[in-house]
Amino acid sequence: MEPSSLPVPRGLAFVGPGIWLKGNLHCHTTESDGAVSPSEAAAGYAALGHDFLAITDHDVITDPATVDGHGLVLIPSVELTAGGGRLGTQFHLLGIGMAPGTPLPGKDSPGAVSSAWLRAHGAATFVAHPHWSGLTTDDLLGLEIDGLEAVNAGSTLDSLKGDAFAAWDDGLLRGRAWTAIGTDDTHWHSIERGRAWTMVHAPARTPEAIVAALRAGRFYASTGPEIHDTWAAVSDDGATLRVHVSTSPVASIYVSGPGAHSAMAYHPDATRLSAVPVDAPPPVIQGHDFEIDLRRDGKGPFAGEGTGRTHVRVSCMDWYQRRAWTNPIFF
Numbered sequence: 001m002e003p004s005s006l007p008v009p010r011g012l013a014f015v016g017p018g019i020w021l022k023g024n025l026h027c028h029t030t031e032s033d034g035a036v037s038p039s040e041a042a043a044g045y046a047a048l049g050h051d052f053l054a055i056t057d058h059d060v061i062t063d064p065a066t067v068d069g070h071g072l073v074l075i076p077s078v079e080l081t082a083g084g085g086r087l088g089t090q091f092h093l094l095g096i097g098m099a100p101g102t103p104l105p106g107k108d109s110p111g112a113v114s115s116a117w118l119r120a121h122g123a124a125t126f127v128a129h130p131h132w133s134g135l136t137t138d139d140l141l142g143l144e145i146d147g148l149e150a151v152n153a154g155s156t157l158d159s160l161k162g163d164a165f166a167a168w169d170d171g172l173l174r175g176r177a178w179t180a181i182g183t184d185d186t187h188w189h190s191i192e193r194g195r196a197w198t199m200v201h202a203p204a205r206t207p208e209a210i211v212a213a214l215r216a217g218r219f220y221a222s223t224g225p226e227i228h229d230t231w232a233a234v235s236d237d238g239a240t241l242r243v244h245v246s247t248s249p250v251a252s253i254y255v256s257g258p259g260a261h262s263a264m265a266y267h268p269d270a271t272r273l274s275a276v277p278v279d280a281p282p283p284v285i286q287g288h289d290f291e292i293d294l295r296r297d298g299k300g301p302f303a304g305e306g307t308g309r310t311h312v313r314v315s316c317m318d319w320y321q322r323r324a325w326t327n328p329i330f331f
């Protein structure tokens with residue numbers, strides 16, 4: 001049950017009307033270094049039951065009007081190369097929702113300039129695979145972005161450098177209101193397709209509505225589980241943070257705050273597996289109601305370091321360690 005006085009913090013995807021749409025926001029085709037045509041790429045995602053696809057070829061916007069979308073919502077997009085990483089590395093910036101034909105900044109344009117340019121042109125803007133790129137948190141802090149890829153399946157398969165949860169949390173700790181998508185970065189010569197996706201809560205099945213929802217943080221992302229609902233509220237006396245989560249069957253559910261602050265839940269039988277027959281399915285939960293004591297350490301647990309603001313983000317993980325994660329909920 002949802003408290004009637006619940007505020008709607010920025011980034012909370014699960015409140016209000018809308019439809020849930022599943023899609024991939026990072027995909028290459030023969031327009032750059034992918035192995036299949038744009039229409040074949042759309043067919044590949046339609047076959048997975050996805051609702052939308054962003055074709056993000058390198059430094060070129062593929063015009064959806066030239067593509068057989070096989071029923072998908074195609075969002076004109078780009079993966080823009082930019083320069084200026086402090087260690088000499090490049091940025092790859094996803095611009096989701098760009099007018100086809102828009103002249104793009106050059107590959108040597110600094111990341112700070114190109115990211116601001118993408119957002120000024122209406123694109124939801126995410127840093128692709130920061131770990132794979134060799135970017136530092138300082139590099140990311142200099143950008144104007146909506147967020148980053150917390151999971152890039154292609155980079156995970158290619159080098160085990162597709163995960164950016166630590167960089168994301170570092171940015172949140174330093175006061176950035178970043179969100180985090182999951183993508184395949186499909187090139188079609190590996191097995192990336194369908195490994196990571198983003199669930200958008202949008203008012204309509206259109207590119208414009210999906211991009212607006214991405215910019216507003218109205219989404220979660222996953223490599224397996226589903227998050228059906230979550231909300232968070234501080235008690236009137238300020239002493240307790242209540243967080244409600246409901247999910248598909250999972251091994252564990254997490255509430256993560258800044259720094260070392262976190263809470264987790266799992267099925268009671270998961271701690272006494274000796275009591276469970278070896279051939280029994282592992283015990284799962286499908287939700288949890290957390291009550292977190294905000295006064296525990298006397299210093300404002302779950303408070304950001306020096307930002308005067310606090311947040312939590314919710315995640316869950318199945319027994320294969322596939323996970324789903326929400327955007328931060330700020331207080």
Ligand SMILES: [Zn+2]
Pocket residue numbers: 079092128129
């Ligand atoms: Zn890239």
Ligand SMILES: [Zn+2]
Pocket residue numbers: 026027028079128185
């Ligand atoms: Zn890519």
